[in-house]
Amino acid sequence: MAPQGSAVKRQESLQVVLDYHQRSKHRFEAYAAGPDALDWDDQPEPFRWYDGAQKVDLPLLADRLATPFVDLYQTPGARPQLPLFERLAMLLERSLGLAAWKSYGGARWALRCNPSSGNLHPTEAYVVTSGMEGLAAGVYHYLSRDHQLERRCSFDSQSLPKLLPEGGVLVGLSSIFWREAWKYGERAYRYCQHDCGHAIAALSYAAAALGWSVELLDDWGDDDIARVLGLDRDGDYGNAEREHPDVMLLVGEDRKAAESPEASDVVAAIGTADWAGVANPLSERHMHGWPFIDEVAHACHKPQTTASSYVIPARPEPLASDCAEPAMALIRQRRSAQGFDGRTSITAHTLYRMLDMTLPRPGVVPWSSWPWQPRIHLVLFIHRVEGVKPGLYVFLRDADKQTLLRERISRQEFNWQRPAGCPQHLAFFSLVFANCQRTAETLSCQQAIAGDSAFSLGMLAEFDSVLQEAPWRYRQLYWEAGMLGQVLYLEAEAAGVRGTGIGCYFDDPFHQLLGISGTALQSLYHFTVGGALTDERLVTTPPYSHLAR
Numbered sequence: 001m002a003p004q005g006s007a008v009k010r011q012e013s014l015q016v017v018l019d020y021h022q023r024s025k026h027r028f029e030a031y032a033a034g035p036d037a038l039d040w041d042d043q044p045e046p047f048r049w050y051d052g053a054q055k056v057d058l059p060l061l062a063d064r065l066a067t068p069f070v071d072l073y074q075t076p077g078a079r080p081q082l083p084l085f086e087r088l089a090m091l092l093e094r095s096l097g098l099a100a101w102k103s104y105g106g107a108r109w110a111l112r113c114n115p116s117s118g119n120l121h122p123t124e125a126y127v128v129t130s131g132m133e134g135l136a137a138g139v140y141h142y143l144s145r146d147h148q149l150e151r152r153c154s155f156d157s158q159s160l161p162k163l164l165p166e167g168g169v170l171v172g173l174s175s176i177f178w179r180e181a182w183k184y185g186e187r188a189y190r191y192c193q194h195d196c197g198h199a200i201a202a203l204s205y206a207a208a209a210l211g212w213s214v215e216l217l218d219d220w221g222d223d224d225i226a227r228v229l230g231l232d233r234d235g236d237y238g239n240a241e242r243e244h245p246d247v248m249l250l251v252g253e254d255r256k257a258a259e260s261p262e263a264s265d266v267v268a269a270i271g272t273a274d275w276a277g278v279a280n281p282l283s284e285r286h287m288h289g290w291p292f293i294d295e296v297a298h299a300c301h302k303p304q305t306t307a308s309s310y311v312i313p314a315r316p317e318p319l320a321s322d323c324a325e326p327a328m329a330l331i332r333q334r335r336s337a338q339g340f341d342g343r344t345s346i347t348a349h350t351l352y353r354m355l356d357m358t359l360p361r362p363g364v365v366p367w368s369s370w371p372w373q374p375r376i377h378l379v380l381f382i383h384r385v386e387g388v389k390p391g392l393y394v395f396l397r398d399a400d401k402q403t404l405l406r407e408r409i410s411r412q413e414f415n416w417q418r419p420a421g422c423p424q425h426l427a428f429f430s431l432v433f434a435n436c437q438r439t440a441e442t443l444s445c446q447q448a449i450a451g452d453s454a455f456s457l458g459m460l461a462e463f464d465s466v467l468q469e470a471p472w473r474y475r476q477l478y479w480e481a482g483m484l485g486q487v488l489y490l491e492a493e494a495a496g497v498r499g500t501g502i503g504c505y506f507d508d509p510f511h512q513l514l515g516i517s518g519t520a521l522q523s524l525y526h527f528t529v530g531g532a533l534t535d536e537r538l539v540t541t542p543p544y545s546h547l548a549r
């Protein structure tokens with residue numbers, strides 16, 4: 001009986017996910033359910049902290065690191081040998097730390113190295129360490145506003161070392177759904193998952209600059225992550241908004257053959273520890289509840305699973321980039337363009353380089369941190385790329401899926417031609433030649449950024465087949481989309497242009513444009529890249545000038 005019961009439960013969960021997905025679609029007739037008006041008094045506090053937890057100031061050192069951005073794509077080689085504590089500080093500073101403060105009129109807001117839908121930042125980060133010089137063993141919450149670690153849990157430094165490789169730490173990520181739901185209502189769950197994907201990639205890039213690698217521990221279950229990070233400690237949250245476990249990452253020297261720490265061993269080692277700190281409430285009240293988000297989150301609960309056996313295939317060397325910027329500078333300067341000039345073009349080589357960097361290569365960031373095979377492909381609206389005719393194109397991130405995609409992207413007029421001069425290893429095809437700026441804008445909720453750029457794109461996921469494997473993989477697809485977004489953001493900066501993630505798009509009209517019916521393929525995220533306009537009215541100040549450090 002037991003297996004049958006669990007099969008029924010799984011089917012029910014799958015149905016909840018499918019219902020959520022349909023219901024959270026934006027349609028021409030109506031946007032997904034959200035608040036009718038924003039209650040500004042109730043805007044969530046952008047930062048989480050734990051009152052009563054011991055604070056550890058981290059040094060601000062990342063600007064000193066000269067590793068060139070283009071070197072990150074080489075397998076971690078000789079990198080400066082820095083004390084572990086300094087490395088950890090730099091890792092956090094240039095992945096989840098502040099990048100700048102902006103102000104306009106009476107308003108002032110922080111921007112971070114990782115992007116976030118609406119700049120609402122649902123993602124929280126934790127570090128688990130068995131101790132290093134400057135940092136005692138414990139579980140720490142990262143408070144990006146002050147570049148501090150807050151010691152949530154202290155445990156005997158002897159209990160964990162055997163479980164973590166020398167010098168390695170665990171970094172756990174969680175999401176506070178309310179931060180996004182406050183503004184975006186039911187669609188917010190999707191954005192939280194995107195942001196998590198961006199954060200994974202942000203950590204992967206910053207770690208590479210330090211000679212570290214990041215491994216997503218995909219066998220861990222949500223309950224393990226919640227237990228280790230203390231997210232299941234009801235008494236520490238009171239009225240504060242709860243955090244939902246996302247992923248656990250192992251960060252440290254590239255270990256290749258070494259064993260990854262078992263979730264149950266880490267849970268057991270931390271089991272008897274002392275905890276400190278009480279979470280701050282982010283909003284005094286919640287005008288709207290979004291129970292469907294809780295339902296889909298429940299349906300997407302991830303149990304412990306066996307680790308993925310996917311092996312990234314070898315590929316030709318990445319196409320060259322002439323970016324000479326240090327990685328840490330490029331990461332900090334990354335911004336979302338809020339408008340594009342409608343003029344700037346990029347070269348075909350720049351486009352191909354960006355596409356190339358979305359392909360996994362063994363040992364190469366950020367996909368070296370991603371345990372699963374690529375399940376998302378790109379549909380591009382080419383507007384201004386020298387040597388590539390304007391039109392609609394498709395880029396397959398797994399060339400073996402060509403038959404599947406050709407069957408599903410099924411309009412007769414699509415020509416499926418490889419553009420002249422396209423590098424052999426890129427499965428890039430034109431579908432139709434046309435000026436598609438207006439179409440791109442219309443499909444991206446009428447946002448001009450999708451048409452005034454050099455190109456924009458939609459990310460098409462192998463939806464049904466991935467969800468059939470397990471309902472929680474709905475999250476995996478958004479994480480992959482967020483990681484793709486992070487690659488495009490940084491590659492755009494490296495090419496001297498700028499990108500913007502687009503979470504607001506009309507789902508099914510985009511599918512209809514491609515002749516896609518059913519849910520075998522579903523668009524999960526859009527993105528745009530081009531020559532940015534800058535808003536001269538905004539005043540920018542450095543990220544940590546408010547700290548006397």
Ligand SMILES: Cc1cc2nc3c(=O)[nH]c(=O)nc-3n(C[C@H](O)[C@H](O)[C@H](O)COP(=O)(O)O)c2cc1C
Pocket residue numbers: 111112113114115116117118119191194195198334335336337338447449500501502503504
């Ligand atoms: C998942 C996601 C969805 C986004 N959707 C949009 C969008 O639809 N339109 C837009 O103008 N910006 C969008 N953005 C950009 C954010 O508004 C931007 O990241 C945020 O304001 C922080 O600014 P920064 O990226 O410069 O740090 C999105 C970003 C993310 C990560």
